[in-house]
Amino acid sequence: MSRPLSIAVAGLGTVGAGVLRLLSENAEIVAARAGRPVVVKAVSARDRLRDRGVPVSTLRWYDDPVALAADPATDVVVELIGGSEGPARALVEAALAAGKPVVTANKALLAVHGAAIAERAEAQGVPLAFEAAVAGGIPAIKALREGLAANRIRRVAGILNGTCNYILTVMREQKREFGEVLAEAQKLGYAEADPSFDIDGVDAAHKLAILAALAFGRPVDFAAVHVEGIREVSALDIALAEELGYRIKLLGLAARTASGISARVHPCMVPVAAPIARVDGVFNAVVAEGDHVGRVMLEGRGAGAGPTASAVVADLIDLARGRVTPVWGAAPGALASVPSVPMDRHVGAYYLRLMVLDRPGVIADVTGILRDQAISLEAMLQRGRAPGEAVPVVLTTHDCEEAQMRRALARIAALDAVLEKPALIRIEPL
Known part of the structure; x- marks a missing residue:
């Protein structure tokens, strides 16, 4: 030897x-x-x-x-x-x-x-x-850089932060609010004393920036990642998502489009039948879609001493054997200078929850604003009547551009019958 x-x-x-x-x-x-x-x-x-x-x-x-x-x-x-x-x-x-x-x-x-x-x-x-x-013990880097090297990657996505996934799982299973579950996660050691990097999406965004560089053959660009966390996800939203056939996950998503590369981290509603919807607790998952291999999903523990050490030692074994791959999968001169697509050009469906005064004309005002922005409704959900009191109204839309939705949201929030900041969650058909 x-x-x-x-x-x-x-x-x-x-x-x-x-x-x-x-x-x-x-x-x-x-x-x-x-x-x-x-x-x-x-x-x-x-x-x-x-x-x-x-x-x-x-x-x-x-x-x-x-x-x-x-x-x-x-x-x-x-x-x-x-x-x-x-x-x-x-x-x-x-x-x-x-x-x-x-x-x-x-x-x-x-x-x-x-x-x-x-x-x-x-x-x-x-x-x-x-x-x-990225993703602790899951061999996500090797999968993208080596195992899928023959493919043109269309999209890479995943649950990239176990702390957020644990909090959202407990909120769903135990019907508890974010702040209470976060405090418990800190006591159990699943969340840091200062959890900002995790719950504000920064940790997941760091990992997505790396995955996007590998997937699309361009230099890593963290500044191009749109980042939102889970602080504003409520137990009510999670319950309503279940009623609509979705689960809420913090996802990192990067895709190659005709206009360039989009990269975003934010809470998403995913169909309950989607495999990633069933990844719970502190587990992570990474999904890659290639033009020849189709969809590949890896799931496992994304942090901790054992899983992360396993990944470190795997790299050491490669070095001991002399197995060396270019950092981003290709020589620097072969990396593409692909533009980033801004978030306001994202196109997708949306979940919108409003707390409104139950009085005549409110829904007409809201739907009129959506009509003005050329946003088409897919469904509306309202439970019960409470004249003169606050009630939740849920709307889901067909695909529209983020900029349209943002303009509509600003006008809806300004209505005197809307009593609190509207909740907006993007729907992802993974």
Whole structure:
């Protein structure tokens, strides 16, 4: 068997400790599949004394993670610090400059700076691997970049954040409100103390930007992703969605259109019969549609020590075997400069819930505004009468352009009979 692959790991949190544990417990099978042992020789973390459940006393310790890049005995640098700036970015750039392959799980870094980092890696002729950056243990990167490489990808979509999926699942199953379920998720460790990146859709958008770059062969462009979170999804909307034959999921969706590439993250109503509607709890799912393969769906755990460590070590095995693929699936010169399609040009169907005073003429006013914007109604739902009081009215539309719907929504919200901000959720026939 060949000389061991010596790796240095920066960041010994949940994932970093998981990588050390996996390499120890599965050392024999990893060596067999890598063609040689994969051995951790150096680490960096903020606290030397913290008990991580794995031994680190025999490893070379660096207080400065960037110093790992200069470790003469290190073959591969594994960055598990996280964040788009600071030590994570500095370490990756230093490692590439030193000619050392990098494995990272850092979706924020890749989404924000991935184009420049990939250029640097390609210029240096150094591999950059990031299977763990999207959907944890699901091999979504390999599927798009390698398994589906012969296809023209039409669309990629998915449930890309387990925290949001867990919250929406519990809200549906237990008929509870968002704030209450979020607080419980934080106590259980499914949501961070500051959950903004998750519940506001930013984490999912980071991952979608990466998937879109791979799917459509263009440099990663996080700024082009439209982002909405789940803060405004109510238990009432979830119950009404069920009544209409839908479930609400936070989805990332990217598609190739005649006008360019659209990329968006927002709550969606998906038909209950759609396979993705049945992906619940903390699970993730990724769907890709190719011109020859058709639709492919992958489902699994999108986070956690074991699944994410599994993806990190899969990249290390590839590097040990000398299997190297261009960062975005093609050489930089072959990447396309495809324009992004703005959100106001999105075309689709919509769910609209209004809380209105129950009095004559209100529905006529609302439908008149929709008519003026050339928006056609598919269905309307109103339960019971309460003259002079607030009642929910639900409308679903046929396909229309987002800009039309936004203009109509502004006028509807200004009606004196509309008592609160209208709820708008896009309908996706996945």
